Amino acid sequence: MSRAIKILLAEDEPSLGMIVKESLETRDFEVLHCTDGAEALHAFRTDKPELLVLDVMMPKLDGFALAQEIRRYDKEIPIIFLTAKSQAKDVVEGFEHGGNDYLKKPFSMEELIVRIKALLGRVKQKQSKEVIPIGRFNFNYIKQVLVIDEEHIQLTHREAELLYHLTENRNEILDRSTILKKLWGDDDFFNARSMDVFITKLRKKLKKDEQIEIINVRGFGYKLIC
Template identity: 70%
Template sequence: MSSKITLLLAEDEPSLGHIVKESLETRDFEVFHAVDGEEAWQLYTEKQPEVLVLDVMMPKKDGFTLAREIRAHDAQIPIIFLTAKSQTKDVLEGFQHGGNDYLKKPFSMEELIVRIHALLDRVKIKNDHSNIAIGAFAFDYPKQTLEIDGTSILLTHREAALLFHLSQKKNEILDRSFILQKLWGNDDFFNARSMDVFISKLRKKLQVDPDIQILNIRGYGYKLIC
């Protein structure tokens, strides 16, 4: 039985579609490539892929319309939009039509692959990790919330992902390089500084419970104490 991740790529630009398809296929993906929205819908119904990567501007049926129709059948399948547009209103429109993520062209394949795996991870753990105890908090990773004493604290996608990995290594060291590769795509200096900022944000949100600490283990990583 194949262990490849099945993915529907809807991209009408032939050269880009070919590059993305070949690159993903070298990373254990099975890719079904459509060149317009109608072909993408047909492949979706026939192949039932695990994840969708949709260009926004396509002939016959645009990516937003396609995503809206697919969402009527499947509320969980991860959808990533590819687009040359980057204005806030365009991004918001994408999320309103059921998108989970939004990648502006040109993009790196490494970033696309990291985002795909992050979305698949969230779907995979939805049923098993909807109520993780962190001190006095109940952490719902799929909903990206922390609950304490009837109060709900909303987390960003990256805050939730980072806290999830910390929670899976409670009272143990979470390797710095591992989490940078997992969530940021590489462990360079700038991404490391970005992660430090997200750690600080999590500390502020968790400070309601004084028994919770996120320790910086210099040279190794972070440790969630609770």
């Protein structure tokens, strides 16, 4: 019998928290449910979960601040934010604070399950491809850092995820809609704007190697040339 994967759920709305907890447990996950950010931080430190599902608006410590604190200790654990906020700037802020995915309320449990499994699958992929050469850079996928001439350039989680998929399709077009659905969950306007922001950030971080380009193929997507 396989070991149950431990998930930390931080949700201050009692009814929603119970529904999510019970639904995940019926899928054979072990769920630790906390009702505020401070309690969730303590549970993270003592119970060592393998994935976090964090509500953004919580008492004592909100989801963004909680994720930022957790990233000081663990840069790899997958984090999914739950929130009613849906503006592009809110989505970007979530990823900048260390989130791997962002689910807007109201959501279906099936969608949450799919995203949890997708993130857990990416963790396994990362473990098999730790360092990826990109031109003069070495891209450490696990540590989410670019190294060039002994200089270390730290990436956010979303930057690392996006760069990984660009490298997997280097010198070929990375379809815009496909990658939006895979990393953002939807190819709507706000998510597309968010991805454009992260592409711009990656271009700036890769500019030390003039042989590397991320070009926009209008109407199709992006291409990493190196």
